[in-house]
Amino acid sequence: MIFDTRKLISLVMIALFAGAIYFSQGLPSSAAFMPMLVSVPGLILCLFQFALDFKNTPEAAAKTVPEAKDATQKSEFTMIVWLVVFSATILLFGFLVGGPILVIIFVRFASGDSWRNAAFAGLGTYAVLFSIFTWLLELQLYQGYILEKFL
Amino acid sequence: MRLELDIIFGSLLNILTSWHLMGLIFLAIPIGLFFGAVPGLGGKLGIVLLIPFVFGMDPIAGSVFLLAMHAVVHTGGSIPAILFGVPGTGPDAATIVDGYPMAQRGEAARALGASLGASGIGGIIGALFLALMLPVIKPVVLAFSPAEFFLLAIFGITFIAMLSGRSLIKGVAVGLLGILVSLVGLDPHTGAQRFTFDQLFLWDGVSVIVAVLGIFAIPEMISLGVKGGTISEVKQKAGNYNIREVIKGALEPFAHPGLTIRTSIMGAIIGAIPGLGGDAASWICYGHAVQSAKDPENFGKGDVRGIIAPETANNSKEGGSLIPTLFFGVPGSSGMAILLGAFVMLGIQPGPQMALTGMNIVWSLIWALALANFLSIFVFIALAPAFSLLSYVRGALLIPFVLLLAFLGAFLAENAWENIILLTVMGILGYFLKKFGWPRPPFVIGLVLGGIAEGSIFKALAIWGPTFFLRPMSLVLIAMIVLTVLFYILRARKNKHEVDYDL
Numbered sequence: 257m258i259f260d261t262r263k264l265i266s267l268v269m270i271a272l273f274a275g276a277i278y279f280s281q282g283l284p285s286s287a288a289f290m291p292m293l294v295s296v297p298g299l300i301l302c303l304f305q306f307a308l309d310f311k312n313t314p315e316a317a318a319k320t321v322p323e324a325k326d327a328t329q330k331s332e333f334t335m336i337v338w339l340v341v342f343s344a345t346i347l348l349f350g351f352l353v354g355g356p357i358l359v360i361i362f363v364r365f366a367s368g369d370s371w372r373n374a375a376f377a378g379l380g381t382y383a384v385l386f387s388i389f390t391w392l393l394e395l396q397l398y399q400g401y402i403l404e405k406f407l
Numbered sequence: 408m409r410l411e412l413d414i415i416f417g418s419l420l421n422i423l424t425s426w427h428l429m430g431l432i433f434l435a436i437p438i439g440l441f442f443g444a445v446p447g448l449g450g451k452l453g454i455v456l457l458i459p460f461v462f463g464m465d466p467i468a469g470s471v472f473l474l475a476m477h478a479v480v481h482t483g484g485s486i487p488a489i490l491f492g493v494p495g496t497g498p499d500a501a502t503i504v505d506g507y508p509m510a511q512r513g514e515a516a517r518a519l520g521a522s523l524g525a526s527g528i529g530g531i532i533g534a535l536f537l538a539l540m541l542p543v544i545k546p547v548v549l550a551f552s553p554a555e556f557f558l559l560a561i562f563g564i565t566f567i568a569m570l571s572g573r574s575l576i577k578g579v580a581v582g583l584l585g586i587l588v589s590l591v592g593l594d595p596h597t598g599a600q601r602f603t604f605d606q607l608f609l610w611d612g613v614s615v616i617v618a619v620l621g622i623f624a625i626p627e628m629i630s631l632g633v634k635g636g637t638i639s640e641v642k643q644k645a646g647n648y649n650i651r652e653v654i655k656g657a658l659e660p661f662a663h664p665g666l667t668i669r670t671s672i673m674g675a676i677i678g679a680i681p682g683l684g685g686d687a688a689s690w691i692c693y694g695h696a697v698q699s700a701k702d703p704e705n706f707g708k709g710d711v712r713g714i715i716a717p718e719t720a721n722n723s724k725e726g727g728s729l730i731p732t733l734f735f736g737v738p739g740s741s742g743m744a745i746l747l748g749a750f751v752m753l754g755i756q757p758g759p760q761m762a763l764t765g766m767n768i769v770w771s772l773i774w775a776l777a778l779a780n781f782l783s784i785f786v787f788i789a790l791a792p793a794f795s796l797l798s799y800v801r802g803a804l805l806i807p808f809v810l811l812l813a814f815l816g817a818f819l820a821e822n823a824w825e826n827i828i829l830l831t832v833m834g835i836l837g838y839f840l841k842k843f844g845w846p847r848p849p850f851v852i853g854l855v856l857g858g859i860a861e862g863s864i865f866k867a868l869a870i871w872g873p874t875f876f877l878r879p880m881s882l883v884l885i886a887m888i889v890l891t892v893l894f895y896i897l898r899a900r901k902n903k904h905e906v907d908y909d910l
Binding site for chain 1: 459577579580583584586594597599625628629806810819822824827828831840861865
């Protein structure tokens with residue numbers, strides 16, 4: 257039996273609707289009415305889809321070369337790690353400091369560009385963030401957990 | 408009527424006499440052309456990227472800026488379609504059929520000009536269509552009661568679920584998830600915390616912007632990173648073209664006035680049907696051009712009419728698709744779904760009240776649409792030499808900037824750092840939804856219409872009780888929902904095979 261991420265996404269959807277039904281139980285009836293109205297059919301549809309996922313294994317997936325599949329999964333994993341790194345860096349160092357650092361690291365290591373190009377991209381990012389958002393639009397950008405503590 | 412005239416021309420005057428608004432339109436046009444001309448970017452990503460920049464703008468300025476940018480994306484999309492045979496955006500694929508052969512035989516300038524002229528005229532006719540439809544739409548919208556608005560939300564999700572993906576089950580489930588997410592926050596009737604998990608930032612609900620950025624922008628960037636390399640994989644070199652020939656080509660639509668007007672109107676009508684989208688508009692109009700021609704054998708070999716038809720439709724559909732988006736809160740396309748989210752962020756609440764209190768915004772958008780399409784011709788000519796280089800832009804280089812702007816938009820939406828985490832989670836969910844063919848536009852519709860649907864069903868039950876389903880207009884909407892499902896079943900039986908590893 258093949259268990260792939262296609263089925264996993266159906267399971268996630270099932271969990272979301274089932275969770276909504278579970279948490280609705282603790283709400284006043286009028287507050288729970290709409291969530292139940294939406295979650296019950298949603299859960300039924302996702303269960304049905306889950307059953308279909310087991311029944312139909314798409315030909316495209318079956319024909320995929322294992323090496324190609326591995327490479328795709330590796331790239332997906334890498335990109336998701338990058339996403340988490342972006343999120344964590346911004347949370348810790350904020351936009352003005354974390355943003356340019358992230359751009360430099362990404363351009364240098366993920367895109368394979370030279371340090372010079374990476375530094376140029378980082379400086380450009382800082383210039384845009386500072387000049388447009390902080391100076392021109394006068395927006396208060398998030399400073400990050402660490403910088404907020406020390407500044 | 409006098410009041411209406413005041414609003415109509417007052418809105419135009421307001422734009423034309425405001426350096427700020429005209430400046431924003433002039434700024435939006437090259438940005439829109441850029442997002443269209445770089446294959447793989449498109450208008451949706453353009454709106455997403457511009458969202459952080461419109462924070463703090465007043466609703467008219469922000470919406471005019473975003474719409475002007477979105478309106479000219481397909482004008483830019485025809486550039487790589489003609490020069491390289493690679494569509495800038497999906498709907499520009501029809502332009503390749505005749506545009507690319509013209510470029511290959513040395514008529515790139517004429518083809519680009521024809522596309523430019525057709526896009527401009529199509530966009531203006533689309534705006535006119537929207538303006539002419541207002542007197543018809545207004546009484547229809549105002550005749551809708553809470554019962555109909557609830558059913559309209561269900562119909563919108565069902566219809567778009569059917570059209571935006573190959574699996575109705577997945578589409579409806581995602582739409583319901585969108586409604587569910589819209590219910591997060593304090594319950595409007597009891598004040599009870601609903602799915603907030605004691606998080607203060609969730610008391611006002613999940614921000615539409617965070618959801619839209621997470622479900623659309625982040626997955627696109629992950630896909631781009633997974634794919635790697637250039638966005639378009641353009642390998643061939645563009646042919647040279649001169650501006651004089653482009654200007655001559657821009658007059659080509661006037662040599663085929665019947666076709667230009669017909670396909671513009673057809674595009675606007677198709678745009679007004681939620682979910683049909685640009686691909687349908689451009690291909691249907693291309694098909695019409697072939698069918699109505701006396702010499703159909705010339706199509707596919709570089710006939711200028713094969714450029715005029717899809718390009719007029721591509722731009723005119725934007726005017727049409729604003730009708731369901733603004734007045735019913737049902738986006739006409741996935742691009743409009745994101746635009747809808749941005750409008751909500753700017754404080755514009757699409758729905759029936761637009762017909763009562765938001766006509767100045769509607770007219771401002773109509774004029775912005777027309778002006779952007781008209782002015783794009785001149786901006787294009789001024790910037791033409793640079794555009795053919797855009798197809799070589801490396802996608803991987805865009806990823807960090809787009810991610811950063813997406814995080815910035817999510818944070819600024821409510822000044823809450825927690826939104827950065829929420830965006831990451833929704834982005835990962837959005838990527839797998841995209842990868843496994845769970846259509847995402849119904850999510851946005853559910854999210855936007857969820858609040859309206861809940862308010863409407865409570866009102867309908869209070870006024871009519873459970874029999875609200877039996878009102879004549881309600882029965883019409885129920886019949887439309889049933890027909891949508893039946894159509895899907897018939898289509899599925901015909902095609903047999905489900906689905907999908909889309910990407």
